[in-house]
Amino acid sequence: MLTSPLGAVEGSSANSTITRWARQLLRDEPPRTTSLVVTVFGDAIAPHGGAAWLRTLIDLMDTFGINERAVRTSVYRLAEDAWLQAERQGRQSRYALTEAGRRRFALASRRIYHPGSPTWDGQWTLVLIPRGAEVMASRTDLRRDLAWEGFATITPGLLAHPQADAERLRELLEELGVRDDAFVVRAQDLPGVTERELSELAGYWPLDAVAMQYEDFVSRFAPVAEAVETRSGFSPRQAFLVRTLLVHWYRRVVLHDPRLPAAMLPPDWPGGPAYALSRRVYRAVTPGAEAYLTEALGKDGVPVSAEFRARFTEFA
CATH class of the missing domain: 3.30.70.240 (Alpha-Beta Plaits)
Known part of the structure; x- marks a missing residue:
């Protein structure tokens, strides 16, 4: 259940533009709680060891206006689906990624944070x-x-x-x-047999639908890109808010992108601009987001992985 991301605006360093943008985004298209928990685990917790106390996760999800009951229900479902495994220590619960969950996140990460191969060998x-x-x-x-x-x-x-x-x-x-x-x-292809353009084969993939999703993503996140480009004027918790929402919306599109070679795509394909925007925002807010996560995870966190340091480093 979503209420309002009021927790993200606390403190004198809060940026009102980011607050208004986040409220509108979450109001217009509220994300499913379980799906957003998956995003938080994949983007924020997995690079820090892949485990967090339930109370920590509840505090993190409060940033998006999600209440405790909804978080508990979501982690229970993810445990049932073998994404997470619970460890009890007294009255406290700690949730960690299963081996299957780690593999799933690793596969998704390759597609979310990297633009794909710039060349194609024709095979x-x-x-x-x-x-x-x-x-x-x-x-x-x-x-x-x-x-x-x-x-x-x-x-x-x-x-x-x-x-x-x-x-x-x-x-x-x-x-x-x-x-x-x-x-x-x-x-x-057999040389000399056909002269038809590769772009004619693109009809086998739902590119029109994916292009519309990319365009919608860019229109939603362009305003916040302008707000964070100076890397100042927003709190660490707002940085975490922006980064999580960015990855959540972007992955919903990019994981449906068939990632075809450029020769098969229309000249105005919006996948490149969407990646460039994601790269720009992610890199701008990551210092603040990591400061917030380091404090939130406390001694339960570990230094970020090499995979994390390579995110959004390539140019599309």
Whole structure:
């Protein structure tokens, strides 16, 4: 349940522009509590060791106007779904990422904080699913999970991607138990056979919908980018507020982006400007956000990971 992010405006260093912007964003499109908890764990807690006391997490989520009961319900659900595991110490509970949760965050982090490969070698990854009855039951799950990884369904038994993550594909086939059932091959154009433009293949992916989401993201976060670009005039807690909301909204778009080569994208593709805006805001507010997190996590926190230090360092 969302109330109002009043906790983020306490103190003389609060920035009224950021306060008004955050209130409007949370009022216009309130995020699901469980999803926002996932963002806080992935962006803020995972780089500091991946564990936090429940009371600390409740205090962090109060920044967004989320009450204690909603936080408790959310962490219980995440534990049920094997994202988190609880450790009891007396009357206190400490929640840590499971091994599966760490893998999920690592995969998502590669797509959220890095712009992707700037070049393409012209190779395609094709996944062919036989019609045999023994794999029919898993075809729906495989198509769904491959779509999440950016694959397009060419026919019911053929999926393709021009820049697939080979390591992630192997993991996915093993997780679904179909590594010995699906055929995975590499392919490329035959020179001189066709002169059609690669952009004609883009219709297999929902690029229009993703582009609209990117444009909406840029319009929502451009005002706060101007407010934080001087890196002064806002409190550490507001810095944490802005960074978390930025990552939360950005990941909802970028994790649906199939990340196609530039040759397949329209010339005005908004993915680059969205990444550039995210980079600008994230780097501006991170010093303040880290100061707030260091105090909030206390002795439970650890120095940030190498992965964290590499976030948003590349230019799109």
